[in-house]
Amino acid sequence: MWEKKPILLLVLATCAIMVGTIVTMILPFAWVNTEADRIEGVTPYTALQQEGRDIYIRDGCNNCHTQTVRPLVPEVLRYGDYSKSGEFVYDRPFLWGSKRTGPDLARLGGKYPDAWHYKHMESPRSMVPKTNMPDYGWYSNNLLDPQMIQRKMETLGFPYTAEEIKDLEGKNDMDAMVAYLQKLGSDIPWRDAAETTIVGDLVNPYADANQETISGWAPIYADNCAACHGPNMEGEIGPELIGEDYDDEILFTIIYTGITDGGMPSFSNLGTDKVWKLTNYIRTYQAEGSQ
Amino acid sequence: MENQTYNYAIVRSFVTWSMIWGLVAVLVGVIVSLQMVNPDLNFPPYLTFGRLRPVHTNAGIYGWGIGVIFAAFYYIVQRLCKVPIWSDKLAKFQLWLFNATITASAVTLLLGYTTSKEYHEMEWPIDVMVVILWVAFSINIIMTILKRKEEQMYISLWYMMAAIVGVAILYLVNSAAVPVSFFKSYSAYAGTNDANVQWWFGHNAVAMVLTAPFLGMFYYFLPKTTGVPIFSHRLSITAFWSLIFMYLWTGAHHLLWTPVPDWIQTLAMGFSIMLIAPSWGSVFNGYLSMNGQWHQMRENYLVKFLILGITFYGLQTLQGPMQAIRTFSAFIHYTDWVPAHIHMGTMGWVSMICFASIYYLIPRIYGRELYSIPLADLHFWLTLVGQLIWSISLWIAGVLQAGMWNAMNSDGSLTYTFMETMVEMYPYWWARVLGGVIYMAGLVIFIYNIYMSVKKGEPTAVPTITTEGRA
Numbered sequence: 001m002w003e004k005k006p007i008l009l010l011v012l013a014t015c016a017i018m019v020g021t022i023v024t025m026i027l028p029f030a031w032v033n034t035e036a037d038r039i040e041g042v043t044p045y046t047a048l049q050q051e052g053r054d055i056y057i058r059d060g061c062n063n064c065h066t067q068t069v070r071p072l073v074p075e076v077l078r079y080g081d082y083s084k085s086g087e088f089v090y091d092r093p094f095l096w097g098s099k100r101t102g103p104d105l106a107r108l109g110g111k112y113p114d115a116w117h118y119k120h121m122e123s124p125r126s127m128v129p130k131t132n133m134p135d136y137g138w139y140s141n142n143l144l145d146p147q148m149i150q151r152k153m154e155t156l157g158f159p160y161t162a163e164e165i166k167d168l169e170g171k172n173d174m175d176a177m178v179a180y181l182q183k184l185g186s187d188i189p190w191r192d193a194a195e196t197t198i199v200g201d202l203v204n205p206y207a208d209a210n211q212e213t214i215s216g217w218a219p220i221y222a223d224n225c226a227a228c229h230g231p232n233m234e235g236e237i238g239p240e241l242i243g244e245d246y247d248d249e250i251l252f253t254i255i256y257t258g259i260t261d262g263g264m265p266s267f268s269n270l271g272t273d274k275v276w277k278l279t280n281y282i283r284t285y286q287a288e289g290s291q
Numbered sequence: 292m293e294n295q296t297y298n299y300a301i302v303r304s305f306v307t308w309s310m311i312w313g314l315v316a317v318l319v320g321v322i323v324s325l326q327m328v329n330p331d332l333n334f335p336p337y338l339t340f341g342r343l344r345p346v347h348t349n350a351g352i353y354g355w356g357i358g359v360i361f362a363a364f365y366y367i368v369q370r371l372c373k374v375p376i377w378s379d380k381l382a383k384f385q386l387w388l389f390n391a392t393i394t395a396s397a398v399t400l401l402l403g404y405t406t407s408k409e410y411h412e413m414e415w416p417i418d419v420m421v422v423i424l425w426v427a428f429s430i431n432i433i434m435t436i437l438k439r440k441e442e443q444m445y446i447s448l449w450y451m452m453a454a455i456v457g458v459a460i461l462y463l464v465n466s467a468a469v470p471v472s473f474f475k476s477y478s479a480y481a482g483t484n485d486a487n488v489q490w491w492f493g494h495n496a497v498a499m500v501l502t503a504p505f506l507g508m509f510y511y512f513l514p515k516t517t518g519v520p521i522f523s524h525r526l527s528i529t530a531f532w533s534l535i536f537m538y539l540w541t542g543a544h545h546l547l548w549t550p551v552p553d554w555i556q557t558l559a560m561g562f563s564i565m566l567i568a569p570s571w572g573s574v575f576n577g578y579l580s581m582n583g584q585w586h587q588m589r590e591n592y593l594v595k596f597l598i599l600g601i602t603f604y605g606l607q608t609l610q611g612p613m614q615a616i617r618t619f620s621a622f623i624h625y626t627d628w629v630p631a632h633i634h635m636g637t638m639g640w641v642s643m644i645c646f647a648s649i650y651y652l653i654p655r656i657y658g659r660e661l662y663s664i665p666l667a668d669l670h671f672w673l674t675l676v677g678q679l680i681w682s683i684s685l686w687i688a689g690v691l692q693a694g695m696w697n698a699m700n701s702d703g704s705l706t707y708t709f710m711e712t713m714v715e716m717y718p719y720w721w722a723r724v725l726g727g728v729i730y731m732a733g734l735v736i737f738i739y740n741i742y743m744s745v746k747k748g749e750p751t752a753v754p755t756i757t758t759e760g761r762a
Contacts, residue, residue, distance in 0.1 A: 003444050006436045006452065013453040013535060017460060020539030020562070024555050025464075025491040031552060032483045054475070058403035060341025070548035072621055074697045077705050085550035088482025093407055096486055096549060100625040101327070103709045125330070130714045134326075134333035134340065148472070155471045223708065271704030 032085060039086035042187040044158040045180070047165060051149050052180025055139070055173050056095065064133070066097035067106040067184065077269050080107030081190035092156065102133060109186030113263030115237045116228060117178040127227035139173035196257045196268045202249040205273075206280045214284045217277040224267060225278065233285060238264065242286055252279045297369045299656040301382040305362035306649055306656070308386070310738050312354025312393055313645070317734050319347040321727045328720045337401045345400050345412040351637060352410060352500060353421075354393045359645040360504045361389065361428060366652055367447050367511050368432055372439030377431050385427040392420040404474040408489050410496050411465055415476045418466040425462065429455045446527045450507030453535045457499035465492035483550050491542035498538035501636060505644045506534075506573055509601060512644075512651050513580060516593045522579035530572030537566050544615035547624065556617070563615030570608030577601040592667045596647035599675060603639030610635070622697065627716065628689025631682040638678040638730060646674070646737060653741060659748030666740045673733030681726030688719035 002009045031037075045053060056062070069075055071082040083106050088094060112120075119126065122140070124133040146168040153160045206214070222231065228238035235241065246254070256275050258266030267275055326332045326340045333339040369376055376382055396413045399405075405412040413421070432455065436448060465488055467479035478485050510527065514520050521527060543551055543559035577598070581587075587594040610632055613619055623629070650667060654660050661667060692715065698706035 003449075004442050006433065006444060006448075009444070009449060010433070010452055010456060013449075014456050014460075016532060016536040017453070017457050017539055019536065020541075021460065021491065024540050024543060024558055025488060028487055028552055028555055029484060032487070033481055037483075057405060057407040059336070059339060060344060060405065060407070062407050063341050063344045066625055068549050070621065072548065074699060074705060077699075077703075078696070078709065083550055085483045088486075088550065091482045092480070092485065093478040094482050094485040094489070095407060096546075098409060098545065098625070099627075099629060101713075104625075128710055130710065132327055132330045132713075134330045134335065136335070138335050152471050152475070152477075155469055156477060223710065269705045270708070271700045271702055271706075273700070273702070274704075 033089050037086040037089065039084060039188060041189070042087055042089060044090045044156070045183065047149050047153055047158075047160050047168060048171065048176050048179040049183045050152060050156065050158065050180075051144055051168070052176035052178070053095075054152070055177050056180060057093075059136075062095045062097045064097075064099065064101035066100050066104045068096040069104055069106045069185075075104075079104045080185065081188070081194055083185075084188070087185070087187060090156075090158070102131075105181070105184055107185040107190070109182045109184040110191060110260075111265050112228075113237060114178055114182065116263070117181055118174065119237060120227075121174060121177060136174075136177075139177060142173040144168045144171050144173070144176060191260055195260065196266055198253060198256065202252055204248045204252075204280065205276055207248075209280060211284065214277075214280050217281045220270075220274055220278055221281050224270065225282075233282070241282055244286060246283075248279055248283065251283060252276060255279060296375045298365070298376050298379050298382065301376070301379070301386065302362050302366045302652060302656050304386050305358055305365065305389075306652060306741075308390055309355055309358025309362055309645070310649070310741065312350050312358055313642075314734060314738060315397070316347055316351035316355050317727070317731045319343055319350060321724065321731055323347055324720070324724045324727050328717060328724065336403065342401055342403060342405075345405060346397050348410060349396055349400065349412065350393065352496070353396070355645065356500060356637075356641055358389065359648060360500075360508075361385070362652065363508050363511075363648045364432060364451050364504065366656070367508070368435050368451070371441060371445050371448055371511070372435055373441050374435060374438055377434035377438065381427055381431050385424060385431070388420060388424045388427065392417060392424055395420065399474070402474075406468065406476065406478065408465065408478070409493055411462075411489070411492060414474055415466065415468055415470055416473060418462070421462060422466075425455075425458060429459070445511070446521070446524075446531065447507035447511040449531055450503045450510070453531075454499045454503040454507075457495065457503065457535070461492045461495050461499060465489060486546055486549065487543060487551050487555065490545040491539070494542040494545060495538055497636070498535075501641050502538075503535065505604075505641055508644050508648050509573070509577065509597060512593075512647055513577060513597050513601075516591065516597060516647075516651060517581065517584050517587055519580065519584055522576050522582070526572055526576050530569045530576065533572075534566070534569035537562050537569065541566060541615065544620070547615070547617050547620040560615050560617060563612045567608060567612050571605060574601055574605040574608075592664055592671060593647055593650055595668075595671050596643050596650065599671075600640055600643030600647065603635055603643060603678075607632070607636045607640055622693045623689055626689035626692045626696075627685040627719065628693070631685035631689060634685075635678065635682045638674070638681065643674065646670070649737075649741065653744050654748075654751050657745050657748070658751050659744055660751055662740050662743035662748050666736055670733045670737045670740065673729055673736065677726050677728075677730030677733060679726070680729065681723055684719045684722035684726065688716050691715060691719075 002012055068083045069079045069081065076082055122137040123135050124131045146165050149168055150160070150165050228236060229241050230236045233241035252275055254264070255278055256266065256268050256272070258264045267278075322332070323340055323343050326343070336342075365376060365382065396417055399414060399417065400412060404414045406414060432451060436444065436452070468476035469479060470476040480488050510521060540562035541559045543555045544563045547556050547560070578601070581598065588598060614623060614628075614632065650661065692712050695707045695712040695715065700706055
């Protein structure tokens with residue numbers, strides 16, 4: 001019958017389409033982003049952070065980076081605590097993404113010091129030689145438009161102060177982007193909860209390794225440490241390592257657990273074996289450097 | 292001589308423009324695939340991967356996909372209803388608005404005006420253009436159907452009508468936003484809600500743009516080409532209603548393991564598996580319509596495109612539900628497996644049907660035979676080989692990277708850093724460039740063949756149509 005009645009077909013098709021739509025798209029509004037979802041400490045973006053977020057959108061960063069950590073073991077180990085609904089209540093639009101050409105950024109905030117981000121955005125390959133991320137040094141030449149940003153804050157209904165808007169004068173896209181990246185995922189104190197604790201005695205398994213063996217571990221240093229401490233340990237974003245004289249256990253602990261407040265990330269996800277190799281490599285090299 | 296009253300001029304225009312946008316989409320696709328292997332090919336601010344990739348996807352979906360839908364359905368609706376389209380003027384307006392919209396989309400996306408929502412990146416003024424465009428098309432199609440001279444509506448028209456409604460609902464809901472300026476707006480939904488609405492839209496854009504109309508085209512062009520009717524009318528009815536009912540539940544399979552409520556994910560997973568049935572209903576209907584006609588695969592280049600198209604559709608609708616299973620999604624999601632899956636659908640299923648439709652239409656709207664069948668055969672093989680290289684290499688890449696992301700040492704630490712897994716992708720990304728270039732070569736040959744047919748093709752044996760549109 002409906003095959004001869006176009007209006008009836010349109011009505012029936014609309015009904016068929018609306019059932020799933022109502023159940024899976026409209027109904028969830030009753031639960032999502034409600035009081036039950038609320039997480040203490042999650043705050044709206046500041047004017048500078050929000051502008052950074054809009055630049056992230058403008059340049060399509062979400063085409064290569066996701067912003068949601070799934071509750072899966074390798075994922076939590078790699079990026080940090082899994083994402084929770086209440087962390088995203090101020091995100092318009094959401095930026096979870098669908099493809100990880102680059103790493104997930106949901107827990108990036110506070111992982112590295114600002115200087116790391118400035119250098120990395122300017123020239124990603126200077127820190128990660130084989131990356132395919134394009135250079136964003138041109139951000140430093142784009143001055144922000146405080147009036148426009150104020151309008152955005154008004155539209156979003158986010159709190160801001162006149163002083164905050166005035167401070168945007170002279171700041172550029174790069175400053176905004178770094179401010180945004182440093183906010184990502186840091187509203188909940190997950191880093192404290194996820195801090196690694198070392199139990200038991202630390203015994204250097206490579207105490208007897210010879211010079212030749214140890215120099216073979218150079219690539220581990222180059223891949224993980226050189227970006228901040230320099231290819232020859234001369235220091236840059238992080239301190240110079242030559243001349244430092246920590247013993248094996250302390251150096252291992254610093255690398256393995258990181259110095260959360262000092263901008264040194266934890267490298268526990270490399271595993272104890274690689275961290276011991278790094279410890280021995282750095283100590284051997286330090287000895288040479290201090291001679 | 293009733294044919295002479297049909298408006299074929301509008302069909303010709305949409306064929307031409309859809310091919311132009313198709314070439315743009317594929318060309319930009321090849322460019323961004325090269326940017327993936329060499330970051331020095333990014334030219335900021337306008338020509339960076341992040342800005343070009345939406346141009347590629349939107350030119351492909353809206354310029355090429357919807358362009359061919361407009362062309363094919365303006366033809367099909369007139370033939371199936373045995374009346375000319377309701378309004379020539381509205382159709383002409385729609386053609387201009389279509390090109391203005393696609394052009395404006397490409398320009399604004401390169402300028403960085405984007406909402407970031409996938410397959411819906413364009414800012415709100417362009418949303419308004421799209422809505423007017425779709426309303427114009429819908430009115431013209433529905434009014435033509437209402438004044439039809441053939442009482443029974445054929446399957447193709449059901450699919451188009453469902454898509455008309457579906458696209459309207461999806462697009463309107465997902466574009467709700469609060470404007471800050473002419474070029475910037477914020478989504479009406481926040482965080483998890485926004486994600487859920489977006490992927491309800493995203494997955495059903497696949498249903499209502501890249502599936503329903505193309506099934507309608509397949510159901511029309513296959514019997515027309517082979518000369519034998521569709522195998523089962525009853526099967527097509529069952530498949531139609533269950534398809535448009537089930538699709539809408541599945542959007543959250545793009546959001547498995549995210550903060551979206553668990554029960555929505557579970558429903559999405561279940562309905563995704565069930566979707567195999569209606570999808571394969573159409574696949575079987577297509578295959579069984581070939582009973583006794585399989586020899587045409589050798590003899591008729593058009594049948595090859597149609598049958599390979601529906602084959603890709605069948606593979607796509609098996610692979611998709613597999614990815615929608617939580618455990619498999621946990622492993623494969625966010626890797627290059629995903630673009631490989633999408634491109635099997637777009638380069639295989641959708642584009643094969645687009646090519647077949649245009650090949651079928653050319654003699655009928657221009658009154659000239661195809662310029663070269665060997666070139667069409669070559670086009671077929673380049674399309675097939677290009678697409679297979681593209682997808683197979685990235686399936687391998689996806690499994691490889693997923694394996695490396697998940698690899699753990701005996702002490703519970705991760706075996707590989709992110710960069711160690713990324714550098715392994717380069718050879719496969721090069722293979723993708725190769726697949727894309729082969730595919731583009733096929734597309735260029737296709738456009739050349741169509742151009743030469745229009746210019747130099749032999750007049751069709753029975754000149755049943757005029758080339759001047761409506762008498």
